[in-house]
Amino acid sequence: MSKLPHITTSIFSVMSKMAAEYNAINLSQGFPNFPVDERLTEIVSKLAFENVHQYTPMTGYPPLMNQIAKLVQTSYNRIIEPETEVLVTAGATQGIFASIQALVKSGDEVIILDPSYDCYEAPVLLSNAKPVRVALNDDYTPNWETIEKACSSKSKMIIINNPHNPTGKILTENDFLQLEKILSKFPNLLVLSDEVYEFITFEEKHISAHTKEFLLNRCIMISSFGKSFHITGWKIGYVVAPEYLMKEIKKVHQFLVFSVNSISQVAISQYLDVVDVNLLGKFYQGKRDYFQKLIQNSRFELKPCEGTYFQVVSYANISKNDDVTFCKKLITDHSVAAIPISTFYSDHKDQKLIRFCFAKDNHTLESAAEKLRKI
Structure with missing residues (x-):
């Protein structure tokens, strides 16, 4: 008997598989297709011949853990203790899974x-706990009154995603209040x-939970080097x-993966000495602006994008099909x-909205936009 009877193949896998079958331009799954920073690949090339291929400590490669503490301090002016407050994980997803499995109990x-x-x-269900799904407003701002009403004495955790996937929305100071x-x-x-x-x-600066004093003793922060450094296949988070x-x-992490890929941890620990994470926003804003310009004369309606590398658009002026059907036809009929x-809603709320990933090289964006403008 299945522990997750209602969960089927991820929509990301479905759409990427269809994209491959129909030779479509894949703006579905969220991964960049442009080259990794040469400084990072040069570090990896050198490390391949060094003694960095065995297990690291369970919690992470110590120099990387120190670098993470330094990154948190320089980015958010928060001082953390690497040995006791940092854990390197096999991607953010594993960090989320381990955190929920460790802290959420049956009946929560x-x-x-x-x-x-x-x-x-999924990890909530596997903890024999109850997920309480609360919809954001139609403009993707949180409805805090509704959220509070959903809380009870059984509530153990609230999950926030900021910047938000799939909508690109970011939380405000008032949201944290x-x-x-x-x-x-x-x-x-x-x-x-x-x-x-x-x-x-x-345009607006990200406000991190790291900066909120009232949260620090009750908050689990999830971050991803894969997302930040265009190396999603490395599956390195913290x-x-x-x-x-x-x-x-x-306790959960050690029996889930024990330790994370060694050469990746060493490489990132060295790369953090030369990379400036503050340039990422400007880089991806250029990608966003370029993609928006390319499709602004199409029949798709652009929605606000404040962060992430995803652009939500409405196709209400194009088709009355539900969004899953529309996306499948977009692949089969238009090769995008x-x-x-x-698919991000528990009730499958359909507002005729779809998500494109613009973390692609300009040629890919141009080729996709040419097809989208013809629809």
């Missing part, structure tokens, strides 16, 4: 804000803050949490792959 409830990334619900009010009313409630796109914001929570997360937004 976890607040998930829809549209939500699909890796949140409202979250603080909820936490004051529910003292046992923890926050899992998924900030894998933390360095990819545009978790920052207070020691009393991290002790429990490490996208992701339907309804």
Whole structure:
């Protein structure tokens, strides 16, 4: 008998498989297709001949853990203890899974804000806990009144994703004030803050949970080197949490993967000495602006994009099909792959919206836009 009877193949896998079958331009799955920084590949080339191919310590390669603490301090003016508050994980997804498995127990409830990334619900269900899905407003701002009503004495965790996938929305100062009010009313409630796109914001600066004093003792932070450095296939992320929570997360982590890829950890620890994460926002803003310009004369309606490397558009002026059907036809009839937004909702709410990934080289964006403008 299945533990996850209602969960089928991920929509990301479905659309990427179709894109390959129909030789379509894949703007669905969120991974860059342009070259990795040569400084990083040069580091990896040298390391291949060095003694860095055995297990690292379970919690992570110590120099990388020190670099993470330094990155958090320089980015958010927060001082953390590498040995007790940092964990290197096999991607952000593994960090999320380990955190939920460690801290959420049978009978607990976890607040998930829809549209939500699909890796949140499964570990909740596998903990024999209850996911409580709460929809964001139609403009993707949180409805804190509705969120508070969804909380109860059984609520153990609320998951926030900032910047938000799939919508590109970022949280405001007022959002954190409202979250603080909820936490004051529910003292046992923890926050899992998924900030894998933390360095990819545009006109407005990203506000991290790292900067909120009231959150620090009750928050698990999830970050991703894969997203930040265009190396999604490396599957390297990290978790920052207070020691009393991290002790429990490490217990799960050690039996899930034990330790993470050694050469990747060493390479990133050295790369952090030469890369400037503050340039990422400007780089991806250029990608966003270019893609928006390319399709602004199409029949698609652009929605606001404040962060991440995803652009949501409406196709309401083009078709009455549901968004899953539209995305499949977009592949078969027009050779471009996208992701339907309804799949991020528990009730499959369909607003005729789809998501494109613009983390692609300009030739790919131009080729895709040429096809989209003809629809």
